[in-house]
Amino acid sequence: MFPVASSSIESTPATGAAKPSSNPAAKPKRRVRRLLASWSRWLHIYLSMFGSAVVLFFSITGLTLNHSDWFFAxxxxxxxxxxxxxxxxxxxxxxxxxxxxxxxxxxxxxxxxxxxxxxxxxxxxxxxxxxxxxxxxxxxxxxxxxxxxxxxxxxxxxxxxxxxxDLVTVMNDLHKGRHSGEVWSWVIDVSAVIGTLVGLTGFVLIFFLKLRRRSGIALAVLGAAMTWYFYTLAVA
Incomplete structure (x- = not known):
């Protein structure tokens, strides 16, 4: 066997290897996207858990308030x-x-x-x-x-x-903030802010889920359209 000179071997790039990006603005954009996804996920999860009690309260009392004749005593x-x-x-x-x-x-x-x-x-x-x-x-x-x-x-x-x-009527009045005082007024404001942020961060997160992005956005648009339609019926 004869030794082969190292100078006779040419290095060739691996087939399919990713080439470094030639766009210097790509890295900052990716960093911003990662930060946005990370913060949206963090806010969505922890605000949902922190505000779960008030969101559940206002959801249930929204139903009982809409059908107060079922429970009123x-x-x-x-x-x-x-x-x-x-x-x-x-x-x-x-x-x-x-x-x-x-x-x-x-x-x-x-x-x-x-x-x-x-x-x-x-x-x-x-x-x-x-x-x-x-x-x-x-x-x-x-x-x-x-x-x-x-x-x-x-x-x-x-x-x-x-x-x-009865207790249901008391909760309905709390839902409306009726004669509930300044402290409960703050509870309503904070729960409204939490609910808004949970909704917004959930909408932002759908853009980072490639497999569900189209269906998620389509459902969001459908829900908004239905809400607008029923609103026009209610105020007509």
Whole structure:
């Protein structure tokens, strides 16, 4: 056997080997695509898990709200009592620009409200306190609950009508943010943001799934078209 000189062997590129990209802008574009896919997947997964409880709550209550007659149950209670007449007839000057219809300046409103709360365990916020020449009307409201007290200013006697609803009605009121307070209003806002981000990131991710891209986009367009169609029927 004879040795073969190394200089006689020519190196040839492997057949089918990928050639390096000649476009310098390709790498940054690929990096951006990877980052977009990674962040969209991360947000979609963890926001879905974090917001699963509120999304489930608003989904279920959307159904019960749309069919409230299936679940609605209301319990009415009537309460009566007496409070000091001095609280209802305070000798106080009328405020500037008094319209001669609102007599609330002649009433100790805080004392009246606290007595009604403590004596009868009324709950919720005071949404109305109307003071007329001969009587007062105080309204307490919270989700699925209302209590209206009518007070005779001359005698101090009052009657309270309490309406309390079932758990489904309470949840329906929470869904609408009805008499639920500022804290629950933030819950609604945060859940709306989470739901929006979950939807957007899910739509972005479909563009990175080559096998399902066309069918996914087609279903998204179909869903949007159906929503628009039913919207036009609803507002017609």
């Amino acid at each position: 209301e319990h009415a209670t009537k309460i009566s009592g007496t409070m000091p007449r001095e609280w209802l007839n305070v000798d106080a000057p009328a405020p500037p620009g008094w319209d001669e219809y609102d007599f609330s300046h002649q009433i100790y409103r805080l004392e009246v409200v606290e007595l009604l709360r403590s004596e009868h365990r009324l709950r919720g916020k005071v949404t109305d306190f109307l003071a007329f020449e001969d009587e007062c009307e105080v309204t307490f409201q919270s989700p699925g609950y209302s209590a209206t007290a009518r007070i005779n200013r001359s005698t101090g006697e009052y009657a309270v009508d309490v309406l309390s609803s």
